[in-house]
Amino acid sequence: MDYEVIFTNIHLYIEGLWVTIQLVFLSLVCGFVLALPIALLAICRSPWIQIFPKTYIYFFRGTPLLVQMFLIYHGMGQFEFVRESVIWIVFKEAYWCALIAFALNTAGYTAEILRGTIEQTPFGDFEAARACGMSKSTMYRRIILPGTFRRALPAYGNETIFMLHGSALAGVVTIVDLFGAAKVVNSRHFVPFESFITAGFFYFCLTFIIVSLFKKLEFRWNAHLRPRKV
């Protein structure tokens, strides 16, 4: 075992860690913003409206993230009209390609989580809100969605961890995230075990932090479900 090269290259890992955190955070935020309207469309009763959200969710949950990322990163370059247009500034950068792929992917999963949770809202909540004379939008804003977020929290925590793990794929398309850093160290010094186990250690710590953050959040948001102290 040769951990000396790990310590001399630790700055690479730290930089990679920062890139990973950025990617995960930004894709979660963008993904969530995207997921909300998709979930709301998905619970519409009209089958015509449902086609779009259902297809979206089916595609992004049914295919591997790696393939989605390759479709965007390698695939977009196939089309001349994309390469010639202004949006190529975005697709030109591996970072943005990965971010777009991650955001679209997590939006699919998050939308499905939200849809499921909204549909499980106790009917009494709707009735009570309507009895108070709330309009549909007020009802969703004040009653349904807050309750949904609260109940979706554990599932969303899992999705966050999946996103963190999925973000390692960024290292496959030239981005130097945590996994990318491990690849660079490995290819320069030929220490596969040490370099990847170090990346694994960082990911493990990140997972641990995320899990405890969500536990704290659940503790606060779901205070009413806590067992009462005797």
Add this chain to the structure above:
Amino acid sequence: MKKLITLTLLVLFTFTSNVSANEWDKIRIGVEGAYPPFSSIEKDGTLKGFDIDIARALCEEIGAECVLVPQDWDGIIPALLARKYDAIIASMSITEERKKKVAFSEKYYNTPAKFARKKGSGIIISKAGMKGKTVGVQRATIHDNFITAEFGDSVNIKRYGTQDEAYLDAIAGRIDLLLADSIAMDEGFLKTDKGKGWEFVGPGYSDPKYFGVGAGIAVRKNERELAKLFSLAIKVIRANGVYHRINGKYFAFDVY
């Protein structure tokens, strides 16, 4: 004279191969598969290219069965050390850095490195001319080392797992310059349909400090005997025309 050398080598070789035949009746060779025209994968999944043909020819000379194992470049040395195969024939340049981990045979070819740019971009190869430009190289190659050490402070370097990926991004317009082996880039990219928008620029680089002394066959350090066998086999196929025939299949001039 030439005949005499061939004869001597063949006699010498027969002698060694008798000794070694018991030891190496099967050699597993790590190859890359994404570095045309040296090694690439065909539609039916078979391997093809200069490295592949050379590997088969060398095995035949040694009198051993050849098992080709495709392996990504990133892990090609670790996998050798992990004994996933016994030798690497993948256009690997003989450098001091790599010699710390593996042993090499004599070179089996040597060609200079060159930059390529997009036609009409007018980029000049100098620190000032390349400032802020993005250069694509294959990760952990001599080209990566060279660009990092010599131009690292003035250009953006994008490192790819395979040379093919670098070509794809060059076509896609993600990079301004490519740095790679001149022959590999010429035959594998510029002369093909994909590379028609790109051209060579600047001098050929072959400074041994970065570029080593040509591509050799890498083996584990405790198996230097195998490297010697390969060196000898290279001499034999150079002398008996096999090398020349393979060379002619891919290139217009002698790459040795």
Add this chain to the structure above:
Amino acid sequence: MFDLHGYFPMILQGMILTIEVALLSLLIAIILGLIGALSKLSKSQIARSSANIYTTLIRGIPDLVLMTIIYYGGQIQLNNIGDFFGWDYIDISPFIAGTLTIGFIFGAYMTETFRGGILAVSKGEIEAAHAFGMNRWKVFVHITMPLMVRHSLPGFGNNWMVLSKSTALVSVIGLHDMVYNAGVAGGATRQPFTFYLVVAMLFLVITGVSDFGLRWANRRFSVGVRRA
């Protein structure tokens, strides 16, 4: 756009490999999951702690990173052990590494699913079985197992869906599955989008067929359950 230039057979070959990897690793995951679930519910402290360490570690590290660790690191460790005992070289091929890793990862998720499934079996059923004079093994095989299967089926199906998509990662360690082959074909024809789209569709076929199969299994195993 859908001119595949004769590369379709190569993609299909890759698909067969993808399915092989998925099914084999599912088998490993089921075995590991059963062992893990029984350990977590066992009275032995050591069994419980090791099962806990297993599931925590697996959930903490990305599958891609785990796969590279096992592919390279596992080989080096195996060589060391082999040298110690004087064995011949044993190869961990990308196929074995990929299958083992995916099996190993989803074994952890299956552990949780099966544990939940076993816990959901009502105590009365087990007590009734004991009252009939069944021994512990018989109770497990005839009562707990079939009921557990029913309770774990939704979680199991979910795990399988995620697992089948995880197989795409084996392309990163150089296994020629359909994603890898799509990369080769896309590079050669300069149509990466076309080929990755084809692969995405094939994945949808796999998930679609699985979904159908799981629904059937769900009906089959829920025979006799009254629904509201």
